[in-house]
Amino acid sequence: MTGTPGAVRNPSVFIRLILAVTGSGAAFLVRNVPFMLKLPWEPFLQLSVGSVLAAAFLVPFWLPVSRKNEVTGVSNPGTAAFSALVLHLPVVVAVMLRRPVFTGFSAHWFVMALYLFLLAAFEEFLCRGFLMDVLSLRGGRVTGLLLSSAVFAVLHLGNDSVSVIGVVNVFLVGVMFGMMRLVSGGLLYPILTHWAWNLVTGLVFGLPVSGIGLGRYLFRVTGRLPWSEFGPEGSLLMTIGILGGIVVSGVKLRGIGMPYRR
Numbered sequence: 001m002t003g004t005p006g007a008v009r010n011p012s013v014f015i016r017l018i019l020a021v022t023g024s025g026a027a028f029l030v031r032n033v034p035f036m037l038k039l040p041w042e043p044f045l046q047l048s049v050g051s052v053l054a055a056a057f058l059v060p061f062w063l064p065v066s067r068k069n070e071v072t073g074v075s076n077p078g079t080a081a082f083s084a085l086v087l088h089l090p091v092v093v094a095v096m097l098r099r100p101v102f103t104g105f106s107a108h109w110f111v112m113a114l115y116l117f118l119l120a121a122f123e124e125f126l127c128r129g130f131l132m133d134v135l136s137l138r139g140g141r142v143t144g145l146l147l148s149s150a151v152f153a154v155l156h157l158g159n160d161s162v163s164v165i166g167v168v169n170v171f172l173v174g175v176m177f178g179m180m181r182l183v184s185g186g187l188l189y190p191i192l193t194h195w196a197w198n199l200v201t202g203l204v205f206g207l208p209v210s211g212i213g214l215g216r217y218l219f220r221v222t223g224r225l226p227w228s229e230f231g232p233e234g235s236l237l238m239t240i241g242i243l244g245g246i247v248v249s250g251v252k253l254r255g256i257g258m259p260y261r262r
Helices: 013-031 043-065 077-096 107-134 141-154 164-184 188-204 236-256
Strands: none
Touching (some): 013 043, 013 107, 043 107, 077 188, 077 236, 107 141, 107 164
16 A cells, blocks of 8 residues: 655644644634525524534545544443543532423424534534644644644633633543543544533533523423533533543553554
8 A cells, every 4th residue: 555645644833734724714614604595494403504514624624634543433432431421420410409300302302412413523523533633733642632622612712601610621621522532543432422411411401501502401400500601511510520531531541552642
């Protein structure tokens, strides 16, 4: 098999930064196409369709720098599942102590669940996929992990009721999802964990998801909860859950040898 020339496999820092900016910018432009066309669809449907188109559009930008051996892997499912459990546990316990009341399913609930999956998949494809690879400057995997997580946090700055602790938690959970990719060798577990978080907080318990209310939920939660209108992401409980998930993945990475440079 003929090897790819080094200039393509390892673009310079400048080229990587250009790829990151142009690829991300173009992807968000494509993501807004349904809105620009003023299609008669509900906003979440437009956003979901735009996200699928944007993910497909990103592929040519990603190919020159992609870590193909870290895209489709599903190694260490136990570690990924335990990390996800630790992430969710503090918030779920806090909500269950309020004795939420079941309100029932609706057909649109399942449609919203699908929308959330597509949105989570796009954000992971962009941040833990494309940006994490393209920003691994000079082969440094930690650099890509931290910079892509910073971009992930910046993307949430415009959300309603954003707070300092909320942005910090979004950054940290980005690090956790990135470590999950390194542990598993793929994007599937980060996508599923991201989706599960949005699903549980937003569609199961009706809580704001990073400041965004979804309007559909299975349980009605009453009483004061230990976070702001930004949602659980703006609480120390989530900080505890994220740090626990990072520790779980970090211990596994240390055992298998973290790919700092490769």
